[in-house]
Every structure is written in C-alpha cells, then in structure tokens.
Amino acid sequence: MDSKNFRFKYASGLGPFAISTPIRLLGVIALILAVCSNGGCLASQMRATSNRPVNASMTVFARASIEQHSMDSVCLFPCTSPPEMAAASKGITVAFQTRLVQRRPFREIRTLPYEVKSDSEALxxxxxxxxxxxxxxxxxxxxxxxxxxxxxxxxxxxxxDARTGQVLWDLKQIGRSQPGYDIDLTWNTITGEPAQRCLVIADCLAQRFAEYLVGPLEKEK
Structure with missing residues (x-):
C-alpha cells in the first residue's frame, strides 16, 4: 500500500483508520461539487416563488361614507393604461374584482367590458x-x-356616483417590492429572493383597497 496516501494506526482492540491530507482534500472538493450541483451555484438562477414583502402606500383625495352606499351596485370598468403597460391592465382588473367580491363593500359588483376614456362615458x-x-x-x-x-x-x-356624477372615492396606491441581497460565500453565491411580480403587487393593492372600503362597516358590527 502507498505510504504517501494511506497510513494505519493500530492499538489494542479496534484502532482508528486515518486518511492522509491529499485524500482529505479530494474529499472536500468532491463535497463542494456535490453541493453546487444540487443547490445550484449560478447567481443568475432565480426562484419561482418569493417571500419578499410588498410595501404599499395609499393617498386619499376624496372619500365618501361607505355606510350610505353599501346597498349600491357598482360597475367595474377595465383598468386603463398607456399602451406600453396594457399587458398588466387585465391582471389589475381581475385582482380588484376578486377582492371586492370577497369583501363585498357594495351590494353588487359587476364587471363591464367597455374601456371608457372619460367620466361621462363611464357614467x-x-x-x-x-x-x-x-x-x-x-x-x-x-x-x-x-x-x-x-x-x-x-x-x-x-x-x-352614476346618479349625480359626483366623485365619491379617489385614491392613489403605490406598491413596491425589492429583491433580497445576495450572500457571497466566496466559493458560492446564494442569490437573494426575487422581488414580487406585478400580479402579486396588484393583488396586494386590490386587497388593501377592498379592506379600506369595508373597514367602517366592520367597525359597526
């Protein structure tokens, strides 16, 4: 047996089996390669899901009393947007419809397919x-x-208000999500969690909007 790579120590009874330094280094390298192949060492690889938070803010320009309108029926029109953002409009409309139906601040929520360009057209x-x-x-x-x-x-x-043309509610919401920081371990980089995508942020804004409307009604219970 090659004395450079292996040595044996024997004492009375069972003795330890020792591996020399070159063999130990080969084992460490093999372990690192296995971890990289299983866990993914590419820093550009993003996970399909994320636990990153969504920071949301709301600015209220006009606010009516929901108690006076809880028996109203509301027509929800498709979300309008500049042409370059049109791909996100449908997801925003669906998110608002879903959350309003869940919380039901109004007696009836109806979705209309008409893309309106003015208040008079919507009315x-x-x-x-x-x-x-x-x-x-x-x-x-x-x-x-x-x-x-x-x-x-x-x-x-x-x-x-379709009867008077008055603006009852007027709100601006901003939702933002940032990616997590990468962790550099020298031999490997653990990629930070990706930022939430637009559909998740749209759902967050829609949920908060519905909760804002229904909040005063729940306080009365």
Missing part, C-alpha cells in the same frame, strides 16, 4: 347597465422585470 354605461356607481381604475406607472430589480405599480382608482 353613461353605468346608467345604461342599471348601476348606481361606476368604478374606474387606471394604471399610472409600472416597472416590472425578472424579479432581480425592484417591481413597482402605481394605480389610481375613482368611484363615481
């Missing part, structure tokens, strides 16, 4: 459909990527 459709309120969300700003950079949405939502 005309709402009255024609038998709704007492018209809800018009609009996407003002969007920044979305792979999750490696900050994701941000700015949505403004207005609810009009």
């Amino acid at each position: 005309w459709y709402a009255r024609n459909e038998g709704c007492t309120l018209a809800m018009c969300p609009s996407l003002l700003y969007m920044m979305d990527g792979t999750g490696a950079m900050t994701t941000e949405l700015t949505v403004r939502t207005r609810i009009l």
Whole structure:
C-alpha cells in the first residue's frame, strides 16, 4: 500500500483508520461539487416563488361614507393604461374584482367590458347597465422585470356616483417590492429572493383597497 496516501494506526482492540491530507482534500472538493450541483451555484438562477414583502402606500383625495352606499351596485370598468403597460391592465382588473367580491363593500359588483376614456362615458354605461356607481381604475406607472430589480405599480382608482356624477372615492396606491441581497460565500453565491411580480403587487393593492372600503362597516358590527 502507498505510504504517501494511506497510513494505519493500530492499538489494542479496534484502532482508528486515518486518511492522509491529499485524500482529505479530494474529499472536500468532491463535497463542494456535490453541493453546487444540487443547490445550484449560478447567481443568475432565480426562484419561482418569493417571500419578499410588498410595501404599499395609499393617498386619499376624496372619500365618501361607505355606510350610505353599501346597498349600491357598482360597475367595474377595465383598468386603463398607456399602451406600453396594457399587458398588466387585465391582471389589475381581475385582482380588484376578486377582492371586492370577497369583501363585498357594495351590494353588487359587476364587471363591464367597455374601456371608457372619460367620466361621462363611464357614467353613461353605468346608467345604461342599471348601476348606481361606476368604478374606474387606471394604471399610472409600472416597472416590472425578472424579479432581480425592484417591481413597482402605481394605480389610481375613482368611484363615481352614476346618479349625480359626483366623485365619491379617489385614491392613489403605490406598491413596491425589492429583491433580497445576495450572500457571497466566496466559493458560492446564494442569490437573494426575487422581488414580487406585478400580479402579486396588484393583488396586494386590490386587497388593501377592498379592506379600506369595508373597514367602517366592520367597525359597526
């Protein structure tokens, strides 16, 4: 047996089996390669899901008493946006519809397919459909990527009284999510969690909007 690579120590009874330094180094290298192949050493590899938080803010320009409108029926129009952001509009509309139906601040929530470009157009459709309120969300700003950079949405939502044309609610919401920091271990980089994507942020804003509307009603219970 090669004395450079192995040596044996024997004492009375069972003795330890020792491996020399060159063999130990080969074992460490093999272990590192195994960890890299199983865990993924590529810093560019992003996880499919993320636990990163969404920071949301809300600015209220106009606010009505929900107690006076809880028996109203609201027509929700598709979210409007600049052409370059149109891909996100449908997801925002669906998110608001879903959350409003769950929390039910109004007696009825109806989604209309008409893309309105003015208050007068929204009021005309709402009255024609038998709704007492018209809800018009609009996407003002969007920044979305792979999750490696900050994701941000700015949505403004207005609810009009179809009977009088008065603006009852007017709110601007901003949702933002940032990726986690990478951890450099010299021999490997643990990639930080990716930022939440636009659909997750849209759902967060819609949930907060619905909770904002229904909050006063729940306090009365």
